[in-house]
Amino acid sequence: MKPKFNHFLWGFIPGFIFPMALFFVTWGSIYKGEYSFWDSIFRMYGTHLMQQYVLFCMLPNLLLIFFAYKTDRWKMASGVIVALIPYLSLLFMNM
Numbered sequence: 001m002k003p004k005f006n007h008f009l010w011g012f013i014p015g016f017i018f019p020m021a022l023f024f025v026t027w028g029s030i031y032k033g034e035y036s037f038w039d040s041i042f043r044m045y046g047t048h049l050m051q052q053y054v055l056f057c058m059l060p061n062l063l064l065i066f067f068a069y070k071t072d073r074w075k076m077a078s079g080v081i082v083a084l085i086p087y088l089s090l091l092f093m094n095m
Contacts, residue, residue: 003073011079019057019087051091058087
């Protein structure tokens with residue numbers, strides 16, 4: 001039987017949105033400083049802490065990949081992996 005939701009976009013769209021949503025929700029609740037939201041992100045961009053934070057925000061994608069592999073949704077898993085490329089490039093450019 002063919003598994004439902006086994007399409008590239010079912011993995012790509014959540015895989016692209018989940019880390020960004022987690023970043024905005026957690027950064028808004030954790031950061032309590034004198035700078036505005038966007039100014040604090042720009043000031044934090046080149047630091048080691050930002051790399052760790054972006055890696056933390058990619059954790060939901062790893063869980064989504066694990067779920068897709070366990071349920072034999074290979075196209076969905078490939079969509080999540082492709083959605084990780086912008087975040088991984090952000091990490092490597094941030095070094």
